[in-house]
Amino acid sequence: MKQNHLAFADWLTARAQHIEQKLDELLPPADAVPARLHEAMRYAVLGGGKRVRAALVYAAGQACPVSGHAMAVEASLDRAAAAVELIHAYSLVHDDLPCMDDDTLRRGQPTLHVRYDEATAMLAGDALQPLAFQFLADMPIAPALVVQATQALARAAGSRGMAGGQAIDLASVGRALTREELQQMHGMKTGAMLAVSVALGGIVAGASSVARRALDDYAQAIGLAFQVVDDILDVTADTARLGKTAGKDAAGNKPTYVSLLGLEEARRFASSLRDTALQALAPLGEGRARLAELADFIVLRDR
């Protein structure tokens, strides 16, 4: 855990470059059979995104005093960060398919099924999931911690996490949700993977149960804040800046925090969630600085 001297923006950029390089190394090479599938997997994962989930893994790892061999922990944080980025990437590929959101633009580039074809997009997503679990299984830390990490990621990605949130989201189009329903849906769809990113950092670092609880509380708050801010940006930002189609939720008649609370109240809600997240970090000591900065980053970002 170097780079403590860097300003937050520089640290975040350095971490994004670092995980990009690790993903490039860890993904199957584009010329390995089946080459087209491996190319598609690399297209889905490499080349950008804010890498917020990876940054959360690293920041959470850094917030806990490392128990165990420091180099093994660092290598394991890389694999855990790569795993959450893979799950995130696969979910975007499948979400973009015609039978789901039918989107053609992602990070300013053609979506995978536009660039390749639908079958390849489905298979690339399907193949990224087990690779994520393989990355966790390859972490050079105590097997009992690997098992805990696997349980956490499996829960976060599954029917009671991300995939379940997606299903509720689909069923909710054109329906008025209550604030509780909206919160549950986003807690599963977006929050679960953000939360598990934080949890994995703690697990890999061998965090105490007190530290793990603090990380969980922090993660709940920023997970929700992330979605509230996403909803705000869908209304206030333009397509060029977002790198994806702006105004899509409103046009699709999807329930959002802005449609439910109004713009100003949604902004106040995001701000209060940031306060909750920062308070949750109190038990963690000095190493928590990057997590606090990430909370600010999530709430104050403009894309």
Place this chain on the structure above:
Amino acid sequence: MKQNHLAFADWLTARAQHIEQKLDELLPPADAVPARLHEAMRYAVLGGGKRVRAALVYAAGQACPVSGHAMAVEASLDRAAAAVELIHAYSLVHDDLPCMDDDTLRRGQPTLHVRYDEATAMLAGDALQPLAFQFLADMPIAPALVVQATQALARAAGSRGMAGGQAIDLASVGRALTREELQQMHGMKTGAMLAVSVALGGIVAGASSVARRALDDYAQAIGLAFQVVDDILDVTADTARLGKTAGKDAAGNKPTYVSLLGLEEARRFASSLRDTALQALAPLGEGRARLAELADFIVLRDR
């Protein structure tokens, strides 16, 4: 490991009923939120199939002298068997989608996307994958063995296993493959999951490295035999008996062992693979009987 007195057909039926009940218990209940997704996942997994993969897990576990607590091993074999059945079920759901094989009939029932819708079919498949890894992570055996099991399943399901084989299969439609290419494709598409079923039984039972190698050799042979027989049945069986559309490979101009070798030579090849499988079992002692019977079952089945 009871039931050693049963005739093979009765043992297989009993094992199929047993895993069906375990899957019913282990899958999220149909009324748990998100209910429609959980219903779809249950529709994909429950209600049949030959459960060959589960049977291979149990038979391989039985072929190795158990090291460790027998009840924990039995409970872990259930979870490992459930995990491979989940991966198999998800792959069928995604294969049946319009952008892949576009099939409407599976085990004599409407395919998932016909019964529900395409988005639900995709999400149900997506949610079954992490649940499979969760089942492994929940096995009450030494964490180091859980990690090995996770690595094996992740490899078998991924781009160098089942998903990769699917990608090669898609790319091969209307092309003439060599025998080597066909073998590689099927080794990945079908063989990898059959092989990992056998491997998981050995891992859970704490098998020696000699036993594991014997299991691997057996698994390679029956994995290939399974596909050769599938190709033969596609030509010789009718749709009602198969429970899926017969003659589909030939109609789709897909390369098969029958199109490559002719029917008689394909039958001889399957028979020689059965001999190879039986020879591979030699180091395993008495407990190998069910594996030998499964090899016969795979080669001699008529659907």
